[in-house]
Amino acid sequence: MGSDVALLLQTANFAAEKHKRQRRKDVEKTPYINHPIGVATILSQEAGITDVVVLQAALLHDTVEDTNTTFLEIEEHFGPEVRKIVEEVTDDKTLAKMERKKQQIEHAPHCSYNAKLVKLADKLYNLRDLNRSIPKGWSELRVQEYFRWSSEVVNGLRGTNAVLEKTLQQLFTERRIPVQAD
Ligand SMILES: Nc1nc2c(ncn2[C@@H]2O[C@H](COP(=O)(O)OP(=O)(O)O)[C@@H](OP(=O)(O)OP(=O)(O)O)[C@H]2O)c(=O)[nH]1
Numbered sequence: 717m718g719s720d721v722a723l724l725l726q727t728a729n730f731a732a733e734k735h736k737r738q739r740r741k742d743v744e745k746t747p748y749i750n751h752p753i754g755v756a757t758i759l760s761q762e763a764g765i766t767d768v769v770v771l772q773a774a775l776l777h778d779t780v781e782d783t784n785t786t787f788l789e790i791e792e793h794f795g796p797e798v799r800k801i802v803e804e805v806t807d808d809k810t811l812a813k814m815e816r817k818k819q820q821i822e823h824a825p826h827c828s829y830n831a832k833l834v835k836l837a838d839k840l841y842n843l844r845d846l847n848r849s850i851p852k853g854w855s856e857l858r859v860q861e862y863f864r865w866s867s868e869v870v871n872g873l874r875g876t877n878a879v880l881e882k883t884l885q886q887l888f889t890e891r892r893i894p895v896q897a898d
């Protein structure tokens with residue numbers, strides 16, 4: 717077995733253990749791990765990404781933000797490259813939610829290529845998820861606002877992966893979100 721395959725399995729297992737008590741916000745209470753696995757799968761199957769470091773970062777991208785995992789732990793298990801990407805895509809949870817959302821828009825264009833890939837796939841997964849099933853307690857307006865905010869983040873991620881950006885643009889067009897100028 718190739719070492720890449722073993723490494724990806726180890727990473728998926730680590731993420732599954734970390735997210736084991738978490739569920740998505742949909743009415744079916746889907747296991748949270750479906751999301752990071754889905755984000756990594758979008759990168760592999762749709763975006764054509766084969767760089768294992770990026771696929772690992774996708775699997776781990778919400779572990780620090782949403783579980784007790786630390787960046788040091790990620791580095792000890794998976795090395796500094798994976799740690800760096802996860803760090804770039806992790807929101808500062810000490811900030812208020814509005815501030816966090818604003819920071820994502822401002823921070824997006826300064827991310828590395830690898831972090832931009834993970835961010836694009838994360839947004840694509842979440843927007844498809846919203847089209848599939850509205851989270852418990854979310855109004856149609858909140859869904860539309862998430863689409864609009866996502867389009868502002870994605871605007872700062874352009875020139876990274878044509879397939880992901882085109883697919884995201886289709887979702888924004890379906891929602892009648894105008895193309896934004898830079
Ligand atoms: N669409 C959808 N999202 C769900 C669901 N369950 C959990 N989420 C997560 O909720 C986050 C979006 O909800 P918000 O209310 O905007 O953010 P919050 O979690 O910080 O409160 C996303 O976090 P994130 O991955 O960190 O991404 P982002 O907020 O940085 O874009 C997404 O992964 C679900 O059933 N459907």
Ligand SMILES: [Mn+2]
Nearest residue numbers: 751777778838
């Ligand atoms: Mn995510």
